[in-house]
Amino acid sequence: MPQSPQFITFEGLDGSGKSTHLRRASDWLEERSIAHVVTHEPGGTPLGDALRAVFLDARWGAIDGTVELLLVFASRRQHLLEVIDPALAAGKHVLCDRFTDSTRAYQGYGRGVPLALIEQVDALATGGRRPDHTMLFDLPARSARARGHSPARRGGRSADRLDAEGLGFYTRVRQGVAAQAEREPERFRVVRSGGRPETTWRQVRTALEGWLVE
Amino acid sequence: MPQSPQFITFEGLDGSGKSTHLRRASDWLEERSIAHVVTHEPGGTPLGDALRAVFLDARWGAIDGTVELLLVFASRRQHLLEVIDPALAAGKHVLCDRFTDSTRAYQGYGRGVPLALIEQVDALATGGRRPDHTMLFDLPARSARARGHSPARRGGRSADRLDAEGLGFYTRVRQGVAAQAEREPERFRVVRSGGRPETTWRQVRTALEGWLVE
Numbered sequence: 001m002p003q004s005p006q007f008i009t010f011e012g013l014d015g016s017g018k019s020t021h022l023r024r025a026s027d028w029l030e031e032r033s034i035a036h037v038v039t040h041e042p043g044g045t046p047l048g049d050a051l052r053a054v055f056l057d058a059r060w061g062a063i064d065g066t067v068e069l070l071l072v073f074a075s076r077r078q079h080l081l082e083v084i085d086p087a088l089a090a091g092k093h094v095l096c097d098r099f100t101d102s103t104r105a106y107q108g109y110g111r112g113v114p115l116a117l118i119e120q121v122d123a124l125a126t127g128g129r130r131p132d133h134t135m136l137f138d139l140p141a142r143s144a145r146a147r148g149h150s151p152a153r154r155g156g157r158s159a160d161r162l163d164a165e166g167l168g169f170y171t172r173v174r175q176g177v178a179a180q181a182e183r184e185p186e187r188f189r190v191v192r193s194g195g196r197p198e199t200t201w202r203q204v205r206t207a208l209e210g211w212l213v214e
Numbered sequence: 215m216p217q218s219p220q221f222i223t224f225e226g227l228d229g230s231g232k233s234t235h236l237r238r239a240s241d242w243l244e245e246r247s248i249a250h251v252v253t254h255e256p257g258g259t260p261l262g263d264a265l266r267a268v269f270l271d272a273r274w275g276a277i278d279g280t281v282e283l284l285l286v287f288a289s290r291r292q293h294l295l296e297v298i299d300p301a302l303a304a305g306k307h308v309l310c311d312r313f314t315d316s317t318r319a320y321q322g323y324g325r326g327v328p329l330a331l332i333e334q335v336d337a338l339a340t341g342g343r344r345p346d347h348t349m350l351f352d353l354p355a356r357s358a359r360a361r362g363h364s365p366a367r368r369g370g371r372s373a374d375r376l377d378a379e380g381l382g383f384y385t386r387v388r389q390g391v392a393a394q395a396e397r398e399p400e401r402f403r404v405v406r407s408g409g410r411p412e413t414t415w416r417q418v419r420t421a422l423e424g425w426l427v428e
């Protein structure tokens with residue numbers, strides 16, 4: 001039975017294996033000739049990339065949480081209009097690295113921006129759009145931070161604003177995403193990460209088979 | 215009698231004399247040793263200037279109205295937090311070249327973004343903040359466009375996205391600002407521009423005397 005195009009997001013801390021498994025998921029779909037598009041946030045469009053560069057610039061110091069929120073959702077709306085919705089309309093599945101759950105986690109739980117404010121801006125910017133499915137890579141914050149933020153992982157680039165956050169921040173972010181997954185169990189598939197990559201991949205593949213193939 | 219610090223905005227089409235008379239107003243206050251700060255939108259802060267550069271970049275083509283709105287209000291909130299509110303808290307008057315009335319005029323009346331949406335984003339970003347007083351420089355759109363958009367006025371810079379708009383757009387913008395002034399006659403002082411600069415300046419000075427000196 002042909003599936004209607006699905007909008008699937010991958011969420012988790014940097015270093016959780018999220019992006020690696022997204023690439024593998026794309027290869028797996030490619031081998032099966034299943035039409036899909038791979039994209040990512042923040043950014044995902046030329047305008048979004050330009051905004052991301054402004055947003056990550058260390059010169060501004062701490063940016064007010066609401067200002068950050070308005071920029072994030074401006075970029076997200078452009079991404080929906082320019083990339084995600086056209087792909088779905090063309091019959092392609094969309095695999096997206098991070099989406100609004102990351103905003104709830106980082107700005108909401110991490111930085112203390114009220115979740116109600118996030119939902120209000122989301123309603124204005126995207127109509128409260130939800131992905132069809134979300135794959136959450138869960139890993140203790142300490143492990144994710146060690147893996148995601150080593151100088152080698154950063155490829156030698158200098159530390160940006162987010163890298164400067166402490167472990168407590170990442171712990172709140174992880175708890176925030178987990179809380180979101182508990183509120184929407186139908187949408188989320190939680191994948192335990194941090195062990196052998198093959199073990200993680202089997203969980204990812206099983207979820208994809210359920211969502212896209214069966 | 216010492217006045218509490220006042221937040222005064224200058225509105226009108228480019229070429230209406232708005233910015234010239236704002237500079238003259240600042241000189242006039244300076245001569246009287248009346249503490250004040252001069253600022254402007256869009257931009258007005260380093261973050262805002264960076265966003266403005268992104269926003270004006272002709273590469274993106276037509277930007278979705280809601281995306282534009284989110285960027286404008288992100289910049290405006292930063293401007294309030296970083297420049298306008300600290301100046302008022304320090305006992306200084308603020309003279310600001312353009313503010314939310316320009317958003318209502320250009321994005322709302324000009325580009326057709328629903329005014330209700332503008333007010334919703336404004337409520338989230340600024341709490342619906344209104345200036346204490348607004349000086350509106352009124353001039354037929356054709357004259358403003360001829361004066362504001364000649365290559366000489368642009369100082370040789372290449373045309374940006376806004377310069378590409380037609381006369382119909384500027385006519386709607388002018389009508390929009392006039393409608394706003396009719397809704398809030400207490401806040402607005404409409405100054406007829408386009409005649410002799412001294413005639414315009416006398417109207418500006420009279421308004422300033424009423425707001426800041428008497």
